Amino acid sequence: MNTSSAVSSNITTDNEAPIATPSAFGEFWYFFSRNRGAVIGLAIVVTFTLIGLAAPWIAPYDPSLIHDNALVLPPFWSEGSHPNFWLGTDDVGRDLLSRLIYGARVSMIVGFMVVVVSLSIGTLLGLIAGYVGGWVDTIVMRAVDILMSLPSILLAIVVVTVLGQNLMNAILAVSVTVIPGFVRLVRAQVMVEKNKQYVVASRSFGAGSLRQIFINILPNCMAPVIVQGTLGFSDGILNVAALGFLGLGAQPPTAEWGTMLSDARSFIESAPWLVTLPGLCILILVLGFNLLGDGLRDALDPRLKK
Amino acid sequence: MLKVENLNVSFETRRGIVNVIENLNFTVEPGRTLGIVGESGSGKSVTSLAIMGLLPPNARVTSGRILLGDKDLLRASESEMQEIRGGRLAMIFQDPMTSLNPSFTVGFQLEEAMRVHGVKGNLRERAIEMLKLVGIPDPALRLSSYPHQLSGGMSQRVMIAMAIACSPEFLIADEPTTALDVTIQAQILALLKKVQKERNMGLILITHDIGVVAQMADDILVMYAGHAMEMGPKEEVIHRPRHPYTKALLASLPASHAQSGFRTRLPTISGLVPDLLNRPTGCQLHPRCEYANENCKAQMPSIHHVGGSLVKCHRPLEPAGGHA
Numbered sequence: 001m002n003t004s005s006a007v008s009s010n011i012t013t014d015n016e017a018p019i020a021t022p023s024a025f026g027e028f029w030y031f032f033s034r035n036r037g038a039v040i041g042l043a044i045v046v047t048f049t050l051i052g053l054a055a056p057w058i059a060p061y062d063p064s065l066i067h068d069n070a071l072v073l074p075p076f077w078s079e080g081s082h083p084n085f086w087l088g089t090d091d092v093g094r095d096l097l098s099r100l101i102y103g104a105r106v107s108m109i110v111g112f113m114v115v116v117v118s119l120s121i122g123t124l125l126g127l128i129a130g131y132v133g134g135w136v137d138t139i140v141m142r143a144v145d146i147l148m149s150l151p152s153i154l155l156a157i158v159v160v161t162v163l164g165q166n167l168m169n170a171i172l173a174v175s176v177t178v179i180p181g182f183v184r185l186v187r188a189q190v191m192v193e194k195n196k197q198y199v200v201a202s203r204s205f206g207a208g209s210l211r212q213i214f215i216n217i218l219p220n221c222m223a224p225v226i227v228q229g230t231l232g233f234s235d236g237i238l239n240v241a242a243l244g245f246l247g248l249g250a251q252p253p254t255a256e257w258g259t260m261l262s263d264a265r266s267f268i269e270s271a272p273w274l275v276t277l278p279g280l281c282i283l284i285l286v287l288g289f290n291l292l293g294d295g296l297r298d299a300l301d302p303r304l305k306k
Numbered sequence: 307m308l309k310v311e312n313l314n315v316s317f318e319t320r321r322g323i324v325n326v327i328e329n330l331n332f333t334v335e336p337g338r339t340l341g342i343v344g345e346s347g348s349g350k351s352v353t354s355l356a357i358m359g360l361l362p363p364n365a366r367v368t369s370g371r372i373l374l375g376d377k378d379l380l381r382a383s384e385s386e387m388q389e390i391r392g393g394r395l396a397m398i399f400q401d402p403m404t405s406l407n408p409s410f411t412v413g414f415q416l417e418e419a420m421r422v423h424g425v426k427g428n429l430r431e432r433a434i435e436m437l438k439l440v441g442i443p444d445p446a447l448r449l450s451s452y453p454h455q456l457s458g459g460m461s462q463r464v465m466i467a468m469a470i471a472c473s474p475e476f477l478i479a480d481e482p483t484t485a486l487d488v489t490i491q492a493q494i495l496a497l498l499k500k501v502q503k504e505r506n507m508g509l510i511l512i513t514h515d516i517g518v519v520a521q522m523a524d525d526i527l528v529m530y531a532g533h534a535m536e537m538g539p540k541e542e543v544i545h546r547p548r549h550p551y552t553k554a555l556l557a558s559l560p561a562s563h564a565q566s567g568f569r570t571r572l573p574t575i576s577g578l579v580p581d582l583l584n585r586p587t588g589c590q591l592h593p594r595c596e597y598a599n600e601n602c603k604a605q606m607p608s609i610h611h612v613g614g615s616l617v618k619c620h621r622p623l624e625p626a627g628g629h630a
Contacts, residue, residue: 196404197399197401197404197405198404198405198406198407198408200360200399201397201398201399201405201406201465202407203360203391204358204360204391204392204396204397204399205391205392205396205419205422205468205469206388206389206390206391206392206393206419206422206423207388207392207418207422208385208388208422211418211422215407215410215418216407219407219409219410220407220408220409
């Protein structure tokens with residue numbers, strides 16, 4: 001008797017109890033955590049973020065502090081290293097480990113600012129171009145085409161030369177070169193979303209254009225933007241480091257990895273660790289962001305699942 | 307009162323300008339249901355979008371008036387239309403599963419629909435009330451559901467709740483049950499009927515299923531190729547169809563066919579809906595009409611009273627099935 005009543009209560013159509021679907025984050029984490037590269041990427045990014053945040057507490061010395069009696073000391077695994085300077089010192093006697101730790105802070109800030117600036121401007125332009133269409137779209141997209149037709153590092157060099165050489169301007173310059181990717185991505189996404197039924201339905205309930213753009217369309221465009229944003233981090237870090245290497249970004253004595261590379265390049269034979277270690281830091285952090293970005297894309301894009 | 311007067315809508319396409327709706331007239335009174343029936347491409351949905359002011363950018367209303375009370379919607383500004391949409395006029399769509407924003411909860415969207423129209427007070431409370439009204443169990447819990455967690459029938463109930471949240475005077479339901487299976491279809495139609503009665507709303511029910519219209523409507527408008535073919539009270543149109551097209555539609559219903567025994571083929575209407583770019587001369591139906599004569603090919607019939615209905619036909623049928 002019991003079983004039959006249980007069965008019949010299960011059959012009541014349309015009124016079924018809430019289905020136990022996992023939360024959106026739970027589902028995302030399930031796919032993300034099965035991707036080993038993505039997890040490694042996340043670990044790298046988290047590690048560097050923590051190092052950057054905790055720099056004043058974990059760095060043994062001030063990054064600009066000059067130790068007169070300890071010039072060009074090798075790292076701990078080499079002959080002649082000093083126990084007080086684990087990774088050695090540079091040509092003017094600054095502790096390399098402290099400089100690398102502070103460099104992580106600079107690079108994370110640089111990446112973050114590049115992404116914030118380019119993502120917000122790019123997303124806004126993409127939303128407008130995609131939603132309004134017509135001549136507005138044409139103007140925005142031709143401008144984007146022009147930006148994209150120039151090599152990004154060249155464009156960044158031009159911007160820095162015009163604005164002046166410092167870290168802030170390098171960040172702005174690199175942001176400009178990253179914007180076109182966001183504009184194109186968001187515009188394409190908006191053009192798909194704006195014709196969907198729920199957008200028309202929402203208009204039929206009286207929603208205006210602003211509500212339409214920011215409440216209906218934008219949240220549904222975010223998945224690819226998040227992925228592109230993560231990859232934008234690595235673009236930003238790499239390009240600002242490149243500008244630093246060319247002497248157009250962070251100015252000495254700022255502990256910035258690209259600038260450190262540039263300063264140390266004349267010692268590449270006598271003190272190879274001075275070039276290798278900042279280079280490795282750039283490589284690992286950029287690799288981490290790229291792995292993370294790929295992992296996010298795989299986890300957020302339903303077409304790539306399974 | 308919602309009154310469509312002499313409506314003409316055309317679309318600009320790559321092949322030229324297509325007149326999708328020609329000289330359409332009808333009226334819906336508050337508390338009554340007008341069923342609009344027709345094949346795909348007969349202009350039913352375009353009519354509803356024209357009323358809502360939601361025609362796609364390549365469509366143009368070339369002439370006519372759409373009167374809501376004494377306000378002409380075709381001459382209203384966009385901000386006036388935003389007030390009217392969802393406020394005095396609301397619409398529900400064919401595919402409920404794609405009509406809700408996948409990124410937000412049902413509760414947020416329901417409250418949003420009210421917030422747009424400046425409803426004050428405890429919106430959550432009102433949202434729960436609305437969900438209860440449309441027969442959703444556990445409404446407080448359902449507010450935090452996402453659209454993908456709802457079944458089709460449930461989504462359509464939510465859509466109905468959103469549509470009636472601001473007590474519109476008229477509700478347009480564009481094939482509200484086409485995407486749902488048959489048992490749910492009956493529930494949704496019953497729900498529509500219930501809320502319409504309770505709130506004395508005017509309902510425009512658009513469907514290709516004349517069976518649904520026979521069950522729901524007070525008045526029926528039969529459309530073909532953007533023209534009104536026959537319009538009248540339900541009893542007249544269903545039981546005494548005057549237009550050969552209405553009669554053919556009724557004959558192709560499986561239910562009416564069942565009465566004549568299952569052994570014969572289900573009658574169909576031969577031929578295709580005309581290409582609107584190259585409309586036939588005279589009566590739009592003549593290539594497919596078994597009663598068509600030379601006059602039908604040459605001259606467009608005018609719409610005129612026959613019995614209790616308005617009919618656009620040179621040779622309207624006698625109730626018995628013969629000719630006048």
